[in-house]
Amino acid sequence: MSEQAAKKLEHENETAILKPIVSYKNVSKSFGETTVLKNLDLDVAKGEKIALIGPSGSGKTTIIRMLMTLEEPTSGTIEVDGEMLWHKYDGDQLVPADEKHLRKVRGNIGMVFQQYNLFPHMTILKNCTVAPINVLGISKEEATERAKEMLEKVGLADKMENYPSQLSGGQQQRVAIARSLVMQPKVMLFDEVTAALDPELVGEVLEVIKDIAADGETTMILITHEIDFARDVADRVFFLDAGKIAEYGKPEDVLENPESERLQSFLSRFNA
Numbered sequence: 001m002s003e004q005a006a007k008k009l010e011h012e013n014e015t016a017i018l019k020p021i022v023s024y025k026n027v028s029k030s031f032g033e034t035t036v037l038k039n040l041d042l043d044v045a046k047g048e049k050i051a052l053i054g055p056s057g058s059g060k061t062t063i064i065r066m067l068m069t070l071e072e073p074t075s076g077t078i079e080v081d082g083e084m085l086w087h088k089y090d091g092d093q094l095v096p097a098d099e100k101h102l103r104k105v106r107g108n109i110g111m112v113f114q115q116y117n118l119f120p121h122m123t124i125l126k127n128c129t130v131a132p133i134n135v136l137g138i139s140k141e142e143a144t145e146r147a148k149e150m151l152e153k154v155g156l157a158d159k160m161e162n163y164p165s166q167l168s169g170g171q172q173q174r175v176a177i178a179r180s181l182v183m184q185p186k187v188m189l190f191d192e193v194t195a196a197l198d199p200e201l202v203g204e205v206l207e208v209i210k211d212i213a214a215d216g217e218t219t220m221i222l223i224t225h226e227i228d229f230a231r232d233v234a235d236r237v238f239f240l241d242a243g244k245i246a247e248y249g250k251p252e253d254v255l256e257n258p259e260s261e262r263l264q265s266f267l268s269r270f271n272a
């Protein structure tokens with residue numbers, strides 16, 4: 001991140017507690033009898049990049065699935081940019097949100113998964129314009145302009161007229177990132193985006209994410225097992241363990257000087 005962007009972020013982080021862009025308050029989530037998240041409090045500042053790390057099953061994906069409105073919290077509230085996701089006010093009463101409200105708030109969130117799921121019968125450019133035209137209702141011209149800009153950003157300006165099958169997995173994942181950015185979401189979620197890629201393709205995707213992170217403006221929540229990447233890109237790292245935030249802080253503190261044995265043992269797997 002540039003020095004200027006870092007200063008801006010530092011300033012914004014000072015006010016983060018007053019006005020976070022993402023805020024989980026006392027959120028718990030159970031599936032049947034099993035509680036997978038326990039009393040989660042998590043605030044993310046505008047423009048901040050956070051990495052969620054932790055063992056399999058610790059609840060990382062559930063945290064972001066709730067933000068995507070794919071899972072409903074069992075208790076607690078979640079806000080994005082001051083707007084509640086799963087609840088809304090009816091007068092001064094807090095009531096469960098209806099589908100219309102969920103659809104509206106969902107538009108604030110962009111997500112990139114392991115599986116890029118591009119439409120095989122559409123060109124790369126069309127893959128990136130179909131949602132903004134159909135969901136945001138913007139003109140074809142504006143969608144095309146935005147898509148071209150984002151495809152350039154992810155280094156695929158020369159592939160716009162190609163079809164997904166003509167691209168490598170790494171290139172397809174970069175299209176998926178561009179497709180998300182075209183929607184101009186307030187928050188971008190990345191869930192193990194390199195996990196399904198051949199090892200030699202991982203680097204190019206991580207580099208693209210680092211470039212996007214470096215602009216300082218996009219708020220990002222990243223789930224990753226790439227510890228070096230988390231160190232490079234995240235402003236704060238959160239270690240999830242058994243449904244709770246067990247340790248968090250600056251990457252250099254959490255990753256270089258882990259306090260708990262659980263985190264030491266988790267990290268030692270990556271240094272082996």
Ligand SMILES: Nc1ncnc2c1ncn2[C@@H]1O[C@H](COP(=O)(O)OP(=O)(O)OP(=O)(O)O)[C@@H](O)[C@H]1O
Pocket residue numbers: 031036054055056057058059060061062063
């Ligand atoms: N729809 C569901 N029904 C029942 N249990 C679920 C459901 N979704 C998740 N779980 C359980 O919740 C726990 C947390 O899952 P989650 O996917 O959030 O963990 P994770 O930390 O992202 O793991 P991984 O690194 O393997 O993706 C796991 O024990 C999982 O089996």
